[in-house]
Amino acid sequence: MAPGVGLAPGLTSFLKSLKTSAADPSVEYLISLLKRRQIRNSRPCAIATAALISKVVGEFKGNDAARLLERIRQVGRRLTAAQPREVVVGNIVRRVLGLVREVVEDNVEEKLATGSDTGRSTPTQSQDLPSRPHLNSTISQMSPLRHAAIEPIETSAYASDMSDSTDLTKRPPLLTSHTSYAPSSAAPLVNSLFGLFSQPADSSTASTPTGPNSPDGRSTTHSLNLDRLVDLSRSQQYFDLKGEVMSGIMELQEELEQSDKQIADLAHEHIHANEIILTHTASTTVQKFLTKAAKNRKFTVVHAETYPHDNEATHEVLLTGRKQDAAGKTHDDDDKWKCLTELGIPVYVIPDSHVFAIMSRVNKVILATHTVLANGGLVAAGGAHLIAQAAKSHQTPVVVLSGVYKLSPVYPFDLDELIEYGNVGAVVPYEDGEFVDKVDVEHPLYDYVPADLVDLYITNLGGHAPSFLYRIVADHYRPEDTVL
């Protein structure tokens, strides 16, 4: 086909258009692609999202961390609303949000360290100094920062100051929070709560007593807030927020590219000679994993074809060793990539219905996944639950391969939300008029596999028990970002 003309939109065309168009149209474009399922599955979604966010950050003007966070958050909200079932999109957005926070915090730490040295501090700031180490340690647990990362530190100090004047430890924060609805930011509410925690530490440093008279207290706090903001913006000039976030996103993109390879590197520890491995669906991760193992071990693969939604892709992978729709960009090493049979590994394709029958002979089940949830359960291509159940009843170990980027901080409170129902026409031919008219067909694309059916997760960080996933989630995502 002639290039450029009538090119069906997809990941490739999106990445191409990203080079020329601005961030806002690109956001809309990605939303429409997601809605039309022209970009689907975890990896393409992750790549597209990361590219888009880096574009958004790149076009961001100014150095205001809070505004940047809000901007990314807003883009993220729209993307996830467009296709809530591609959890990976949300994951990437959350990762970037966490990244921004981290960059800010690192620099705040530096700044606070240097701030006192430069003698730039105002009288109020000097009050902070005694309590500073403590504040810095709590900052990471703080909830959403609306204005700027370090603003709360000082206001909170203030709030605590206020509360100290009278010995009502709880009420003053409430008052401040109440009055501070008037200024448009919700930050003071957070700060006052924060002050609650920090109170014991600096209760002795009360120096600017304000009465319980809230309007006065509010006005002082507010004006001082403004002071802080000025301070803050001045202070932020000391580091390159955008640059650091951008390089962080680069790292993230690199991680996306590397994760398959890193997972494959672990293959030798998990696949042993003469084992019979059962897997399903078309997954690049699993194929690379098996290929890697096949380089020096002989084993047998039994492949469930996951009819009806993924059987064609599965056959494609088995015959050529790669997925047709995967973007070329992600497979730099494609050329030296061969399918398993060429490496001398016998592969048997079975229909999903035969899984239970063959399970007694299988030594290990390897599952690809769509998303891994924080409770250790996973969402994988339809048929995965069946396989996992069969494995359970035969006590066959189930290993799940997943990049960390698929690991989501979301808990599966509503399973219907996570499972997508696909084109019924794949199950029953649409030509069959009578059938179409009289029978309701459901075609779930994904299965939810509960955590207790999985024995081991292998991510690019190594192997983990399902019960340990919460820890990896905590390492990668900020709790304040869980709800976008």
Next chain:
Amino acid sequence: MPPKGKKGQSNDKKGGEDDRDQPLQAVILADPFETRFSPFTLERPRCLLPLANTPLIEYTFEFLANAGVEEIFVYCGAHKDQVEEYIKRSKWTSARSSPFSRLELIQSTSHSIGDAMRDLDSRGLLVGDFLLVYGDVVSNVPLESALAAHRARRAKDKNAIMTMVLREAGTTHRTKAQGTSPIFVINPTKDRCLHFEQMPNKEQTHRLSLDPDLLKENQELEIRQDLIDCGIDICTPDVLALWSDNFDFQAPRKGFLHSVLKDYELNGKTIHTHIVSDYYAARVRNLNAYDSVSKDIVSRWAYPLCPDSNLVQGQSYRLGKGNIYKEDGVILARDCVLNSKTVIGRATSIGDGSVISNSIIGRYCHIGKGVKIDGAYIWDYASIGDGCVINKSVIANEAYIGKRCTVEAGALVSYGVNISEGTTIRGGSRITKIKRRPEDGQEPLQGEPDPAVVGKGGVGFEYQDSEEEDEDEVVDSLIPIGPVYNLAHLSLSSESISTLNSDSEADYFDQGRDRSAAGSFLSVGSEDSGHAHNFDQDASASIYDSLVEGHESANIQLELTALRMSTNASDHQVRRSVVSAFVKRIVQLINSGTSIREAIAQVFVQHKDLVDRSIFDKNAASKSDQIDFMLLLQADLAHRDHGESILLTAATKLVELETIEDTGVLQWWEDAKSTDNEELRKVRGKTQQLIDFLNQSSGEESSEEEDDDDEDDSE
């Protein structure tokens, strides 16, 4: 690109475009120039009617965006302002989000697709291959392969002008056209369409006439009836040129496709097919299709075009178990029951004990307690009172249905209709409060409420088709065969169903005759149907104009023939238009002071040919054409001033001219239809003289046959 400054821009652009890749262009025919969705289309354009709570045109845009189209021209007829406003507010025109670099509305005054295409040709907007689709296509077919195949063929052969995208479906299928089925004769090796015919399902005629040459030239032939024609055509600009060359083409399939294929010898153009067997493609061409496509969408046959894709900004549908889609903010009473395949829009509330199944309910609807709804389509802001029972029917925006009403299957309740308490709406009734489509800038004409239909205090009345224009190729009845929307068994059916072009010619004849016996020409024209209407209007107007201007009758004849061919009108219609034009002219002459005899002589003598050419049974025993002519004349004159004298003089003149034979007149006199009612009997009263004379002369005739002619002449 922001909403459009029209002409200047198109000129600017073109210069640059030739150099780079040609953008893929598309034309959306937003108005298919028919009234199959009346009474809804009286107030809203068809492409904005909600299908599964999303305006139809959204699906079309979505399809085109999927296909990678860059420039779109939307062709609007009626309700252009509404379409324009909708598109302006939609995401498709905002520079930020639109995948199209250009989206332009074209207003046309055309009355058929043919006119629209010719108009499009004259505008010269389309530079390369383009997609021609209707504003009601629902499809997820990716077009790359079709486009590629089209281009490949085109590169090889300049004459491959068009590729139609067709979807395979079995012998019976709910989404297929019901009333008539399109028959494609295809050469499978070249994917070339060789012949096309519209086959009426009803009549059990399963005959198809093929050019024997087709069989000679092609080794393989497929005759297929199992295809859904979803109206997606990939065209080259030559197609437009062809439309322009043949000014009588009206409908893209029945007219254009059929004729181009038939005239292959003449123009050498070939038309190809691209048949898809997976993916979804359908057109919401009538209410029956509306029903089945809605079902397809809800049951996810058209995935990813389903409610929970939230195609339109601001939608927030979520899928629950059993294909139940709910938007945010739906208020459900604790013990109401939602059965499967149901869609419910935002802020709709459903009361205690209501049971809803297989239904699509819009936003901000209010559904009372103990309501039973099955298979209904209820659009935004509708309100349904406690204890109603609603079966398969459509209830439009802001309609209000009082307590304890029953809406039977097949009823259509249009915008803002108010049904008062305890009324039963018959299946198949169409209730509206607007009389006819408002002209530009006019307030819509509200009709008088009819308490028999909507109950005491209600608003609305039974809609009657005031005009029917069916130019399109696939002529399904408004009401399909089967239980859904079945109007066929109703009393008014003979009028409304006559929208079928597929009705046999005999049907036409009889209906026309009945009607013409019953009333004036105008009512005949308006009650009669389909293209007949157009033809009558056009033909009689043009004949009349020619008569006034005194054109030669040969020229009038030529014009009439052309018109007759293009609309495929029956002889009966030709006669009717001739009669009505003649009478009009005669009356006009008489009114301007000419005597009756002179006026008639002037018209009939001068244009004897015209009448002669519409009567073909000179030598047959039964003079049905002549009878028909006389009946038409009689009916038309029945309510004119001096009708009796005109009839007598005209009949005499006709006999004199030998246009109508004696026996023809006598047979007419004896025909039951000529004495159907008081008016008719009255108008023919004076003609008794002529009959008496003729009877006498035919009596003589038997004795002295030679004198026969002289006798007639003297009279």
